[in-house]
Amino acid sequence: MSYSEQLLDSIQRHDFSNNHILLKQALDNDSPELLSSLADNLTNMGFTDLSKQIYRALIAKFPREDLFKVYLAEILLNDGYEDDGLTLLYNISPTSDAYLESLLAQADYYQTNGLIETARQKLLQAKNLAPDEDAIKFGLAELDYLSGNYAAALKYYQDLAKNNNNFGEIVISQRIAACLAKLGDYEAAAQEIREHSNSILSIDALYEAGLIMLSAKDNQAAVKFFDQVIENQPDYVNAYPLLAQAYMNEDNNEEVLKVAHTGLSYNEFDETLYSLGAKAAANLEHLDEAEKLLRKGIRIAPDNSDLRLQLSNLYLLERKDEANLALFKDLDDDQLEPQAHWNSAISYQRMENYNRAQEEFLLAYPAFKDNTAFLKQIINFFREIGNNDLTKDLLQSYLELAPEDDEMQDLYNQLELE
Secondary structure, eight states, rough: OHHHHHHHHHHHHHTTTTTHHHHHHHHHOOOOOHHHHHHHHHHHTTTTHHHHHHHHHHHHHHHHOOHHHHHHHHOOOOOOHHHHHHHHHTTTTTTTTTTTHHHHHHHHHHHHTHHHHHHHHHHHHHHOTTOOOHHHHHHHHHHHHTOOOHHHHHHHHHTTTTSSETTTTEHHHHHHHHHHTTOOOOOHHHHHHHHHHGGOOOOHHHHHHHHHHHHOHHHHHHHHHHHHHHHHOOOOOTHHHHHHHHHTTTOOHHHHHHHHHHHHOOTTTOHHHHHHHHHHHHHOOOOOOHHHHHHHHHHHOTTHHHHHHHHHHHHHTOOOOHHHHHHTTTGGHHHHHHHHHHHHHHHHHHHHOHHHHHHHHHHHHHHHHHHHHHHHHHHHHHHHHHOOOHHHHHHHHHHHHHOOOHHHHHHHHHHHHO
16 A cells, blocks of 8 residues: 555544654655645645645656646635735746646636636636637636626537536536526526426525526426425425415415415515415405414514505405504605505595595595596595596596496586586
8 A cells, every 4th residue: 555545544544643754655655646646635635734745745846747836726725825826827837738727727716706807818718728628618607607697608508518417516407597597588498497307406406497487487387396495495485485476376375375374484574475375365265364464474574565555455355444544644655655545545435534535545646647447436536525527537537548438438428417
């Protein structure tokens, strides 16, 4: 057994007492090939101090073998000795056999430190030297992907897919699907996933596949992927609102409500689940449950105006006008949405507080002047309180939007005769 093998065997047995003795014996007796392999193994095992000694010894013995300088530089950069590592890399001549590896090491360093454009320039230099090298294409693809240049990344990934399914831990088809989705071509992204569904194994990949399928309106496929995510990792909280939305798109209110409750048991702060769960409960005519979900959601997120309006709409359905008005009584006018004014107007009208109802209708009017449902309601209100002139004006606006409404046309004709 060589001294290099003895050193590795000793480390694997967690016997570190003879490390330096065995290393010195290896440096004095083992071949350069064994020493290079030993340094690589030690680096992978985390013993970089020993690796550095080996590479320095090899560089001293073979000063023109620049590949050892690249390996040493990579360790130095990872260990925080950036000036020393970069000096080694930049001193490798463009005529050296290791110049390409030097450029790749520099690109990796600059990418790791967020200097994306500098890393890209290094990779482009490398690509000029080795235009068919997949590792370089992959590096450029990843830089473009991470910097949001999805069209450029897509071209590289599609080229790589001709000869590669994976690159390291990255599944090329998943990157292609992600790029297509980012570019808005959800159907093409979904088709890429369908064609490579067997390669989608990780939790995050399943989640991303579900998200793309949901965007492509393939709700059943989205449900399948999100179910797999939750089955493998029940506390993957981001999957629950998307799964609930997929079921909602399929009008499966029972499953929406079930998913909402399960998801909220893992994350009670998920405002989307309160909303979707309440909507599903209301569709199932479980109004008490819908109200309970919304009230809890508002307690959790008191500034969520969407939940407040959803509860307001529910109160109107249940004719709980005092509760509806109480939702908005502590808010300033600049905090109220036009829909809140409309909903308040309905409650005030029902309670025969016509002055406040008129005030709220008029506050809502600018936002809903082209909404036929709103116009019909405000027309009926002003008709109810006997303001025929304003009723006629509003009827004219309404009939421009809905000229086929014979009932409202008859009302307008009637008012013209009065």
